Amino acid sequence: MAHTVAAELELESHEAAADDRVMFGFWVYLMTDLLMFAVLFAVYAVLHGNTAGGPAGNELFSKPLALTETLLLLTSSFTCGLGMIAARRGNKAQVLSWFMVTFLLGLTFLGLELREFSQLIHEGHTLSSSAFLSSFFVLVGTHGLHITSGLLWMGTTLVFVKKRGLNRHMVRKLSLLSLFWHFLDIVWIFIFTVVYLMAFV
Amino acid sequence: MSKKQHTNTSSNGEHGTTSSYVVGFILSLVFTFVPYYLVTGHVLSGSALLATILVFAVLQMLVQIIFFLHLGRERKPRWNLIFFIQTVAVILLVVVASLWIMHHLHYNMTPVTREDASKKLIEDEGIGQIGGEKTGACIGTHTTHKVIIKDGRVSPVHTDAKACDMLTFINEDDATREMTFGTHPHHGVYAGESELSVRKGRPQSITLSETGTYQFHDHLDADAAGTFTVEP
Numbered sequence: 119m120a121h122t123v124a125a126e127l128e129l130e131s132h133e134a135a136a137d138d139r140v141m142f143g144f145w146v147y148l149m150t151d152l153l154m155f156a157v158l159f160a161v162y163a164v165l166h167g168n169t170a171g172g173p174a175g176n177e178l179f180s181k182p183l184a185l186t187e188t189l190l191l192l193t194s195s196f197t198c199g200l201g202m203i204a205a206r207r208g209n210k211a212q213v214l215s216w217f218m219v220t221f222l223l224g225l226t227f228l229g230l231e232l233r234e235f236s237q238l239i240h241e242g243h244t245l246s247s248s249a250f251l252s253s254f255f256v257l258v259g260t261h262g263l264h265i266t267s268g269l270l271w272m273g274t275t276l277v278f279v280k281k282r283g284l285n286r287h288m289v290r291k292l293s294l295l296s297l298f299w300h301f302l303d304i305v306w307i308f309i310f311t312v313v314y315l316m317a318f319v
Numbered sequence: 320m321s322k323k324q325h326t327n328t329s330s331n332g333e334h335g336t337t338s339s340y341v342v343g344f345i346l347s348l349v350f351t352f353v354p355y356y357l358v359t360g361h362v363l364s365g366s367a368l369l370a371t372i373l374v375f376a377v378l379q380m381l382v383q384i385i386f387f388l389h390l391g392r393e394r395k396p397r398w399n400l401i402f403f404i405q406t407v408a409v410i411l412l413v414v415v416a417s418l419w420i421m422h423h424l425h426y427n428m429t430p431v432t433r434e435d436a437s438k439k440l441i442e443d444e445g446i447g448q449i450g451g452e453k454t455g456a457c458i459g460t461h462t463t464h465k466v467i468i469k470d471g472r473v474s475p476v477h478t479d480a481k482a483c484d485m486l487t488f489i490n491e492d493d494a495t496r497e498m499t500f501g502t503h504p505h506h507g508v509y510a511g512e513s514e515l516s517v518r519k520g521r522p523q524s525i526t527l528s529e530t531g532t533y534q535f536h537d538h539l540d541a542d543a544a545g546t547f548t549v550e551p
Contacts, residue, residue, distance in 0.1 A: 138394065145399045149406040156410040160417040181359060188351050196344040199387055203337055300387040304380050310351075311376035315358045319368050 137290055144294045148301050151264075155305050158260060159312060162253040166317075170248035175317025178243060180234075184314035187230050188306065194223035195303040202296045205289045213279060213292070220299065221272050224265055231262050258309060264302050271295055335389060343386025350379040364495070365518060440511075457483035457526045465489055466545060468496055468517070468537070473545040480527050482551050487524040490517040496537045498523070503541035509533055 166175065201216030235255070238244075245255045275295055279288055335343070354372040357363055363371060384390045384403075391400050427440075440446070461484045467474050469491040478486065490496045496517040501507030506514070515523040527549045536544035 141393075142398055142402075145402060149402055152406055153409060153413075156413055160414045163414070163418055164421040181355070185351070185355055189348075192344070192347050192351065195347075195383070195387055196340060199335060199340040199343075200337065203335070203340070297388065300383055303387070304383045307376055307379045307383070311354065311372055315354055315372050316369065318358050319365070319372070 133286060140290060140294070141297075144297060148297065151301070152305070155257075155260070155308075158253070158257040159308065162257045162313065165249040165253040166313075168249035170250075172243065172248050172251070174250070175254075175313070178238060179314050179317050181314065181318060183230065183234060184310055187227055188310045190223050190227040190230070191303050191306050194220045194227070195300050197223065198296045198299045202293060205284060205292045208284055210279065210284050213284060214276060217272060217276055217279075217292075221269060221276070224269050224272070224299075228262060228265050228269065231258070231265075235259070235262075254313065258313065261302065261305055261309060264305075268295070268298055268302060271298070335386060339386055343382055346382045346386070347379060350375050350382060457528050461485065463487055463524070464547075466547075467491060468543055471540055471543050473543050476545045478545070478547040480547060480549050482527060482530055482549055484527050484549070485524050486527055486547060487522050488515060488517045489522045490519050493519055494539075495519075496543065497539050498535055499538045500533055500535050502534050503536050503538070503544070506538070507533075509535075514538065 197216050198220045201213055201220060204212035204216055235258075238251075243251055245252055272295060275288075275291055279292070282288065354375040357368060357371060362368075390403060391397065393399055461481065463485040464478045464480050465487050466478060467489045471492065480486065488496070488498055496515075498515040498517055499506045499513060500509040510525060510528045512525050515525065517523045527547070530549045530551050532546060532548040534544065534546050
């Protein structure tokens with residue numbers, strides 16, 4: 119009896135060390151991704167005044183839309199956190215429902231962003247209209263691509279959770295996913311401030 | 320039993336509880352609505368507003384990092400935290416240095432006309448002579464003439480000055496004045512300056528390096544207009 123408890127504890131500490139390693143590896147990826155976003159932000163900050171005679175941000179952007187998008191992402195970040203708490207408690211039903219809410223909020227965000235992009239393009243404000251719009255579409259579009267891949271990742275992970283249940287491996291996957299999701303939220307906060315709010319200063 | 324206890328202790332240290340997530344969520348909402356209100360409500364303006372909303376973005380980021388990412392609560396050694404701090408340092412270097420360099424590039428490469436641009440540079444940098452030839456730049460301080468703008472009117476309406484004196488626009492109204500030269504709606508250039516943005520409590524000065532009589536006005540409010548004569 120004592121032997122099995124010791125073995126179990128050893129296995130547990132191995133697993134915990136593996137968790138830490140995987141977490142750190144993913145964290146390295148996130149930080150390099152953050153560096154890429156920082157460069158895109160720098161480009162936007164430098165070029166946002168170069169509108170080539172076209173309209174500037176304060177004529178193109180909608181403040182209420184940007185606020186709505188921000189609230190959607192903040193709420194999804196929150197529900198994602200609640201999903202993680204459920205995952206650590208091993209509550210499969212709650213995990214599925216919280217992450218489903220997160221998924222839907224993310225999908226709504228993506229829909230709003232795509233609608234904004236298509237409206238801009240429809241009005242003739244495209245990627246190639248000016249340096250300002252190039253840097254805008256690249257910065258916000260790169261974030262949107264991350265959201266898209268996050269949604270794909272979340273969708274497939276949820277299918278696996280539903281089919282195979284919550285094991286340690288699955289909880290680790292979910293915690294990486296939630297890290298990614300919170301990270302995208304942080305990047306969006308700066309897009310909200312630097313791109314949308316500052317256009318009206 | 321032992322396993323259950325172990326997972327419990329680790330989840331208290333490293334991960335959040337429902338209440339910490341709720342607190343984080345409420346804080347993040349506050350840090351979204353306050354800057355949004357500041358921008359839409361025109362409570363502040365200009366660089367004060369800019370600085371305030373940036374501070375709120377950083378606060379928002381800290382909330383996300385502390386309450387949602389739980390950074391700094393990992394087991395020692397805290398590689399994640401160390402790596403994060405490194406990344407932030409690199410980001411600050413890249414972003415701040417790029418903006419700084421590009422600002423100077425922009426400043427040096429925005430000609431109004433070639434002559435005006437050179438004139439402005441000569442004045443701003445105080446270059447007294449180029450290749451043994453006097454540039455006519457004003458070096459050192461001379462008399463300052465104040466032009467006060469209040470209730471949409473300029474006083475005094477006319478200013479007499481000597482070359483190289485300073486003319487200072489002081490705005491006592493809440494609205495920002497876009498002072499430009501010539502008569503409305505034309506925009507003239509005086510001594511390399513085409514427009515001066517004068518806010519309340521932020522006087523703007525120009526050096527009177529060109530002689531003659533000139534007109535100036537607020538581009539947004541043509542009634543706030545006046546003249547000045549610069550004698551050699």
